[in-house]
Amino acid sequence: MSKVNAETVRRVNGLTARWAQSLPEGTALSAPGVWPLLAFLADGAAGPARAELSEALGVPAGQAAAAARELLAALASVSGLDAALGLWTHQGLALREEWRAGLPAGTYGVFGDDLVTAQERLDAWAVERTGGLVERMPVTLTRDARMVLASALALRTTWRQPFDEQSLRPDTGPWQGRSLRGLRRRGPRPDRVGVTGTPDGFVTALTVPGDNGIDVHLVLGEDHMTPGQVLAAGVGIVERSLPLTGGGSLPHGHVGPGLYVEQQPAVEPAPLTLDVRTVAYEVRADHDLLALAPLFGLTTASDAGHGHFPGISAYPLAIGQARQSALAQFGPLGFRAAAVTAVAARYGSAPPQYRYESTVVRAVFDRPFAFLAVDRESRLVLVAGWVTDPAPETVTSFPGAVPPGL
Numbered sequence: 001m002s003k004v005n006a007e008t009v010r011r012v013n014g015l016t017a018r019w020a021q022s023l024p025e026g027t028a029l030s031a032p033g034v035w036p037l038l039a040f041l042a043d044g045a046a047g048p049a050r051a052e053l054s055e056a057l058g059v060p061a062g063q064a065a066a067a068a069r070e071l072l073a074a075l076a077s078v079s080g081l082d083a084a085l086g087l088w089t090h091q092g093l094a095l096r097e098e099w100r101a102g103l104p105a106g107t108y109g110v111f112g113d114d115l116v117t118a119q120e121r122l123d124a125w126a127v128e129r130t131g132g133l134v135e136r137m138p139v140t141l142t143r144d145a146r147m148v149l150a151s152a153l154a155l156r157t158t159w160r161q162p163f164d165e166q167s168l169r170p171d172t173g174p175w176q177g178r179s180l181r182g183l184r185r186r187g188p189r190p191d192r193v194g195v196t197g198t199p200d201g202f203v204t205a206l207t208v209p210g211d212n213g214i215d216v217h218l219v220l221g222e223d224h225m226t227p228g229q230v231l232a233a234g235v236g237i238v239e240r241s242l243p244l245t246g247g248g249s250l251p252h253g254h255v256g257p258g259l260y261v262e263q264q265p266a267v268e269p270a271p272l273t274l275d276v277r278t279v280a281y282e283v284r285a286d287h288d289l290l291a292l293a294p295l296f297g298l299t300t301a302s303d304a305g306h307g308h309f310p311g312i313s314a315y316p317l318a319i320g321q322a323r324q325s326a327l328a329q330f331g332p333l334g335f336r337a338a339a340v341t342a343v344a345a346r347y348g349s350a351p352p353q354y355r356y357e358s359t360v361v362r363a364v365f366d367r368p369f370a371f372l373a374v375d376r377e378s379r380l381v382l383v384a385g386w387v388t389d390p391a392p393e394t395v396t397s398f399p400g401a402v403p404p405g406l
Contacts, residue, residue, distance in 0.1 A: 004070055004071055004073075004074035004378055004380070005067065005070060006378075007059075008059075008067050008070065008071055009378050009379060009380045010058075010239070011035070011057060011058040011059060012031050012032055012035045012071070012380060012381070013031070013235050013238070013239060013379075013380065013381050014058060014235075015031040015034065015035060015056070015058075015295075016029070016031040016231070016235055016372075016381045016384050017231065017232040017235040017236075018295060019031060019292070019295060020227065020228045020231035020232055020235075020384065020386075021228035021229075021232065022228070022292050022295060023227065023228065023287075023386070024227075025227050025368065025386055025388045026283060026285075026386060026387070026388035026389055027227075027283065027285040027287075027326075027385050027386050028283040028284065028285045028326040028327060028328040028337065028339075028383060028384070028385035029285065029287060029324065029326055029339070029383070029384055029385060030153055030324065030326055030337075030339035030341070030382065030383045030384075031381065031384075032071065032075060032083075032153060032380065032381075032382055033151045033152075033153050033324060033326075033339040033340070033341040034151075034289065034296065034324065034341050035057065035068070035071065036068035036071055036072055036085065036151055037149055037150070037151055037341060037342075037343055038053055038056060038057055038064075038296060038297060038298075039057055039059070039064035039065060039067055039068035039071075040064070040065055040068055040099075040102070040103060040149065041053055041149070041301065041309065041312075041319075041343065042054055042057060042061040042064040042065075042297070043061060043062075043064050043065035043068075043099065043102060043311060044096070044099045044309045044310070044311030044312035044313075045061065045301065045308055045309050045311065045312075046308065046309070046310050046311065047300070047308065048300040049297075049300040049301040049308035049309070050308075052294075052297040052298070052299055052300055052301070053297035053298075053301065054297070055297055056295065056296050056297030056298075057297065065102045069102070069104065072085060072104060074378065074380075075153070075382075078155075078213065078214070078375050078382075079212040079213050079214075080155055080156050080157050080210065080212040080213070080214050081153065081154070081155040081214070081375075081382065082129065082130075082131075082152075082153070082154045082155070083151070083152070083153050084107075084129045084151065084152045085103065085104050085107045085149075085150070085151050086107050086109070086122075086125055086129075086148075086149070086150045086151075086152070087100070087103060087107045087108050087109070087147070087148070087149050087150075088108075088109045088110065088111050088118075088121075088122065088147070088148045088150075089108075089109075089110060089111070089146065089147045089148075090110070090111060090112070090145065090146045090147070091110050091111070091112050092146075093146045093147060093313055093315055094313060094314065094315065095312060095313050096311060096312060096313060096314070098311075099311055099312050109121070111141070115141045115142070115143070115145075118141050119137070119140065119141050122136075122137040122139075122141070122148065122150075122342075123135070123136040123137050125137070125150070125152070126138075126150075126152060126325075126340045129152035129154065129340070130152055130153075130154040130338035130339075130340060131154050131338070133154060133327050133336065133337075133338035134152070134325050134326075134327060134338050134339070134340045136325075137150065137340060137342055138286060138323035138324055138325040138340055138341070138342050139321040139322075139323050139342040139343070139344045140321070141344070142320070142344075142346070144320070144346045145320065145344050145345070145346055146315065146317060146345050146346060147312075147313075147317065147344065147345040148342055148343070148344050148345075149342065149343050149345075150340060150341060150342035150343075151339075151340070151341045151342075152338070152339070152340045152341075153337075153338060153339045153340075153382065153383070154336075154337070154338040155214060155335075155336065155337050155338070155373060155382055155383065156334065156335070156336035156337075157210025157211060157212050157214040157215075157216070157334055157335050157336075157373075158210060158211045158212075158333060158334040159208060159209070159210065159211070159332075159333060159334050159335075160209050160210070160211050161185055161187055162185070162332055162333050163183035163184060163185045163276075163278075163332040163333075164183070164184050164185060164332070165181065165182065165183060165184075165280075165332050166182045166183070166184045166277075167179055167180070167181075167182055167393050168180045168181070168182025168183075168277060168279060168366060168393075170366040170367065172367075173223075173366065173367035174367055174368060174388070175366060175367055175368075175390070178392065179392060179393040180279050180280075180366075180390050180391065180392060180393055181279060181280040181390065181391040181392060181393050182277060182278070182279055182280075182393075183276075183277070183278050183279060183280055183331075183332055184275075184276065184277045184278075185275075185276055186273055186274065186275045186276075187273070187274050188271050188272070188273060188274070189274055190246065190247035190248040190272050190273065190274045190361040191246030191247055191248050191249075192206060192207045192208075192209075192247070192274060193205065193206045193207075193246070193247045193259065193274060193276070193361060193363045194244030194245050194246045194247060194250075195244065195245055195250065195255055195256030195257075195259055196233070196237065196242045196243060196244050196245065198229070198232075198233045198236070198242065200221070200225050200226075200229040200233070201221055201222035201224065201225045201229070202221070202222055202256055202257060203219055203220065203221045203222075203225070203230060203233045203234075203237075203256070203257060204219070204220045204256040204257045204258055204259045204363060205217055205218070205219045205220075205233075205234065205237045205244060206218045206219075206276060206278075206363055206365070208335075209376075210334065210335065213375065213376045213377060214335075214373060214374065214375060214376065214382070215373075215374050215376050216330065216335050216371055216372070216373050216374070217234055217237065217238060217371065217372045217373075217374060218278060218365055218369055218370070218371055219231070219233060219234040219237065219369060219370040219371070219372070220257045220258045220259075220365055220367070220369040220370075221233065221257055221369075221370075222257050223257075223367075227368070227370065227386040230369070230370045230386075231370045231372070231384055231385075231386065234370050234371075234372045234381075234384070235372070235381060235384075238372055238374050238379050238381060239379055240379075247259075247261070247272075247274060247361035247363075248272055248361070250361070252359075258363060258364045258365055258366065258367075259361070259362070259363050259364075260361070260362045260363075260364075261359065261360070261361050261362075262359070262360055262362065263358070263359060263360075264358055264359075264360045271358075272358075272359050272360075272361065273358060273359070273360045273361070274360075274361045274363070275360050275361070275362045275363070276363045276365075277362075277363070277364045277365065277366065278330075278363075278364075278365040278366075278369075279365065279366070279387070279390035279391065280330060280331050280332065280390065280391040281328075281329070281330050281387045281389070281390045281391055282327070282328070282329045282330075282391065283326075283327070283328045283329075283385050283386075283387060283389075284325075284326070284327050285325070285326050285327075285385070286323065286324070286325050286326075287323060287324045287325075287326070288322070288323055289322035289323060289324065289341075289343075290302055290319070290321070290322050296322065298319055298322060301318065301319045302318060302319045302320070302322075303318060304318040304320070304346065305318075306318065309345070312345075317345040317346075318345065318346060319343055319344070319345055319346075320344050320345065320346030321342070321343065321344040321346075322341075322342070322343040322344075323341070323342060324339055324340065324341040324342075325339065325340050326338070326339040326383065326385070327339070328371065328373070328383055328385050330371065335373060337373055337382070337383040339383060368386065368387055368388045369386075369387055370384070370385070370386050370387075371384065371385055371386075371387065372384045
């Protein structure tokens with residue numbers, strides 16, 4: 001990943017953690033898809049809208065556009081990640097050239113009064129920029145729409161060590177009795193899993209490394225913890241503000257949520273081993289950002305009684321829609337995810353003979369858990385979410401089973 005300010009990474013990850021506190025179960029989200037849009041809006045905003053956007057971003061509005069350009073350039077350099085920004089304006093809207101010039105090159109288009117054709121173009125952009133994972137733009141053009149600013153992210157990685165598929169049927173918890181499409185693998189890296197304490201409870205975190213610099217972290221909390229609490233802990237683990245005690249340093253016994261260190265019979269001497277069991281999953285989510293307007297600094301900006309963006313256009317503009325569509329898929333061979341975010345400004349064998357014992361660190365993710373897809377170098381959380389409905393065992397062609405070379 002090209003150089004990106006560590007403070008920007010912290011600010012974007014902070015938005016991930018705050019957003020997670022407000023979300024329902026079974027979701028996927030991408031703060032890096034939202035943050036640059038808010039930053040460019042802040043650059044052209046005035047008055048209370050400018051102040052609210054600046055507070056949501058965690059950066060002065062005057063510095064926001066430069067930080068957004070830096071972030072987008074860094075995202076574009078990540079192997080396995082495609083990132084794009086798009087701007088479309090109604091043919092009757094004149095933009096301030098200095099604002100438009102601050103956006104990345106090649107982002108600008110125009111639409112007219114034929115909204116059906118214009119919507120088809122926007123939807124085609126979303127499909128193209130995400131490789132078909134997101135099928136349409138999350139906002140819908142209306143007669144009073146004057147501008148659409150959108151971002152698209154699509155990422156994929158292949159596991160360094162694939163999982164074997166093996167049925168998983170939990171004995172307890174919300175998935176009790178279900179036959180799930182389980183994934184299992186064993187390896188000699190027990191410190192890929194660890195446990196840490198938070199003010200809300202203990203969490204177990206597993207790193208699943210990809211082959212291109214993108215890792216996926218699975219995080220399991222105590223039964224009483226909320227999705228937001230577990231996801232926030234995941235952000236802390238990624239940023240290393242929450243130190244993990246690795247599996248190789250843990251005592252024998254039940255040492256964390258879904259985490260056990262135990263002696264198991266072996267046919268030959270073996271080093272300390274990590275045994276992971278989890279599930280394949282696909283999570284899709286659509287988010288209305290205006291339903292959480294204070295979180296994103298859009299409270300004043302969405303008031304159609306006034307114009308809030310004189311730095312964008314002399315025409316009075318307010319935010320009429322702000323939405324994100326996101327998808328995440330986790331399978332035996334890899335992970336892929338996509339998010340499109342848009343804001344629309346409107347008008348107004350034989351039994352083995354066991355002769356030895358080996359120590360095994362066993363991690364089991366057999367109830368709802370969090371996931372975070374992370375750029376390994378910068379520790380920026382690209383996509384995060386919460387799994388409540390894993391793939392059933394009867395699914396034979398799960399799209400998360402990423403084919404080799406994807």
